[in-house]
Amino acid sequence: MELVNETSTPIKQTNFIQDIIDEDMRTNRFDRPVHTRFPPEPNGYLHIGHAKAICVNFGTAAANGGLCNLRFDDTNPTKEDEEYVEAIMEDIRWLGFDWEDRLYFASDYFEQLYQYAVELIKRGKAYVCDLTPEQIKEYRGTLTEPGRESPYRNRSVEENLDLFQRMRNGEFPDGSRVLRARIDMASPNMNMRDPVLYRIMRATHHRTGDKWCIYPMYDYAHPLSDAIEGITHSLCSLEFEDHRPLYNWILEALEIPYPPKQIEFARLNLNYTIASKRKLRRLIDQGILAGWDDPRLVTLRGLRRRGYTPESIVEFCRLVGVSKTNSVHDLAMLEHCVREDLNKRAQRVMAVLRPLKVTIETYPEDLVEEFEIENNPEDPAAGGRKVPFSRVVYIEQDDFMENPPKKFHRLAPGREIRLKGAYYITCREVIKDPVTGEVTELICTHDPASRGGYTSDGRRVLGTSHWVSAAHAIPAEVRLYDKLFTVPDPDRDGDPGAYLNPESMVVLQNCLVEPSLAAAAVGDRFQFLRQGYFCLDPDTTKEKLVFNRIVSLKDTWSKIQKSGG
RNA sequence: UGGGGAGUAGUGAAAUGGCAUCACCGCAGACUUUGGAUCUGCUUUUCCAGGUUCGAAUCCUGGCUCCCCAGCCA
Numbered sequence: 001m002e003l004v005n006e007t008s009t010p011i012k013q014t015n016f017i018q019d020i021i022d023e024d025m026r027t028n029r030f031d032r033p034v035h036t037r038f039p040p041e042p043n044g045y046l047h048i049g050h051a052k053a054i055c056v057n058f059g060t061a062a063a064n065g066g067l068c069n070l071r072f073d074d075t076n077p078t079k080e081d082e083e084y085v086e087a088i089m090e091d092i093r094w095l096g097f098d099w100e101d102r103l104y105f106a107s108d109y110f111e112q113l114y115q116y117a118v119e120l121i122k123r124g125k126a127y128v129c130d131l132t133p134e135q136i137k138e139y140r141g142t143l144t145e146p147g148r149e150s151p152y153r154n155r156s157v158e159e160n161l162d163l164f165q166r167m168r169n170g171e172f173p174d175g176s177r178v179l180r181a182r183i184d185m186a187s188p189n190m191n192m193r194d195p196v197l198y199r200i201m202r203a204t205h206h207r208t209g210d211k212w213c214i215y216p217m218y219d220y221a222h223p224l225s226d227a228i229e230g231i232t233h234s235l236c237s238l239e240f241e242d243h244r245p246l247y248n249w250i251l252e253a254l255e256i257p258y259p260p261k262q263i264e265f266a267r268l269n270l271n272y273t274i275a276s277k278r279k280l281r282r283l284i285d286q287g288i289l290a291g292w293d294d295p296r297l298v299t300l301r302g303l304r305r306r307g308y309t310p311e312s313i314v315e316f317c318r319l320v321g322v323s324k325t326n327s328v329h330d331l332a333m334l335e336h337c338v339r340e341d342l343n344k345r346a347q348r349v350m351a352v353l354r355p356l357k358v359t360i361e362t363y364p365e366d367l368v369e370e371f372e373i374e375n376n377p378e379d380p381a382a383g384g385r386k387v388p389f390s391r392v393v394y395i396e397q398d399d400f401m402e403n404p405p406k407k408f409h410r411l412a413p414g415r416e417i418r419l420k421g422a423y424y425i426t427c428r429e430v431i432k433d434p435v436t437g438e439v440t441e442l443i444c445t446h447d448p449a450s451r452g453g454y455t456s457d458g459r460r461v462l463g464t465s466h467w468v469s470a471a472h473a474i475p476a477e478v479r480l481y482d483k484l485f486t487v488p489d490p491d492r493d494g495d496p497g498a499y500l501n502p503e504s505m506v507v508l509q510n511c512l513v514e515p516s517l518a519a520a521a522v523g524d525r526f527q528f529l530r531q532g533y534f535c536l537d538p539d540t541t542k543e544k545l546v547f548n549r550i551v552s553l554k555d556t557w558s559k560i561q562k563s564g565g
Numbered sequence: 566u567g568g569g570g571a572g573u574a575g576u577g578a579a580a581u582g583g584c585a586u587c588a589c590c591g592c593a594g595a596c597u598u599u600g601g602a603u604c605u606g607c608u609u610u611u612c613c614a615g616g617u618u619c620g621a622a623u624c625c626u627g628g629c630u631c632c633c634c635a636g637c638c639a
Contacts, residue, residue: 075638076638143635196637324570330577337589373598466599532601
């Protein structure tokens with residue numbers, strides 16, 4: 001019998017889009033099942049905001065037994081590139097979505113789109129306009145004043161047909177003429193003031209090469225691309241709300257049967273981040289960011305390299321919901337999602353980020369014991385592993401305090417704590433650098449009766465520390481990532497560079513990790529006990545492991561410290 | 566000041582005339598061989614003013630605030 005994977009079972013979410021779909025299905029608005037599309041322009045890398053759009057489009061289709069296409073909206077060759085096509089497909093697959101054989105390009109429809117435009121002209125609904133870009137702008141009017149009609153608005157069908165054909169033939173220079181819809185220059189909706197449908201632009205298209213010198217505009221190509229693919233619900237973001245009358249006008253003017261319906265929802269915004277490609281590119285160019293896959297970025301590539309699981313991102317998108325409210329979500333919610341996911345799945349290991357030497361003087365010099373430690377207390381099936389222990393170990397510098405405050409639960413002079421899975425140790429002597437006064441080593445004793453980390457006398461210890469055996473530990477570099485910006489709205493005055501967090505990446509070179517990590521592969525994720533979740537970075541070499549901190553564990557102690565406790 | 570949208574807890578999301586609910590965040594406690602996880606509890610919400618109604622987040626009227634639109638970008 002086949003197991004049903006709950007997470008892969010589409011669950012119908014109640015949101016306003018689903019309500020509309022339910023109503024459309026009830027009234028037989030369409031002659032076909034629900035069909036959506038995700039329509040990226042191949043002009044950049046996908047980010048967390050796109051992930052929401054992907055989840056909404058693929059998710060809505062799946063929840064209704066329908067299909068979702070991947071369509072590249074490539075109608076502007078000056079801004080688009082094949083490089084992004086591949087990258088975008090890779091990112092969508094990584095998120096876990098599958099468009100099967102339904103990969104489309106708006107550019108595949110250029111000929112059909114052209115023929116539709118000819119039809120529009122024949123119906124008197126489009127005309128060739130010779131106004132310059134500046135004049136078009138002038139004639140368009142303003143938000144409060146109506147526009148004026150172009151002097152070319154009433155050309156004959158024959159003349160328009162001839163001119164449009166010659167635009168296609170390349171008889172006119174770039175920008176000299178456009179094809180415009182003949183709608184209403186006095187419309188209060190600027191989009192309806194005879195919008196441009198086609199422009200002359202000699203640019204090599206990444207797919208059609210130099211075949212065309214006229215290219216359709218988004219407002220014209222999109223509704224028709226939807227219609228050609230049989231899309232029922234064309235889901236897009238809020239700023240296209242006042243384009244909807246134009247979307248519908250195009251479909252009506254061409255009498256498209258069962259026309260697709262555009263529905264707008266709020267895009268995903270995250271605090272402490274920026275989405276502006278231009279501003280991010282500047283930070284990359286300045287060398288502040290390592291590239292589009294910098295682990296501090298919320299690009300899908302950045303999140304992937306950081307170590308985020310695709311499942312946690314999809315879950316995040318599910319949790320934020322779908323509505324029409326302009327909103328900014330908490331980064332903490334995203335972090336919650338990846339913690340929740342990794343808590344269930346990530347193997348636990350011990351890693352000491354800032355090592356402090358501990359010599360256990362009562363422990364035999366040449367003895368090495370191996371302790372079996374559980375891999376994941378959340379998942380007994382994950383089993384355990386052997387971790388070697390010896391006379392000299394390293395613990396975290398933060399796990400020792402010479403003069404501990406009341407609530408400090410770890411090692412201090414004279415105190416006994418547990419080394420996870422090994423022994424209780426008691427601090428007998430503190431060795432300091434005679435010059436700096438810095439604590440360089442602790443001399444401890446151990447209780448042989450506490451083997452494995454507990455005693456039969458029921459005695460309690462204050463706390464448990466993680467450790468690595470000096471003789472067995474592997475050196476590693478650990479990159480501690482944090483928020484890229486120090487304020488929730490880094491673009492508040494247009495220059496996010498002014499709010500960079502100087503601690504967004506702290507590189508620790510002298511970390512020591514337990515020997516089992518020698519077998520780790522790039523991309524593997526672990527919980528470093530008591531510290532957080534970490535992912536092996538591609539910068540790893542034979543000589544050196546490099547880990548990225550995905551997210552810290554929730555840390556009650558640091559809160560106590562901050563609050564002055 | 567034209568048009569299109571949106572206002573529910575700190576952040577988001579439900580409630581479709583009938584007890585304002587959920588998640589995250591925050592706070593407190595229990596438990597803990599991770600100061601993790603888990604469990605328990607708590608604080609904080611319907612933009613405003615009228616009206617309809619036995620009853621309004623929801624319907625009506627008026628106002629306020631915020632977002633988007635004047636690319637041959639998408």
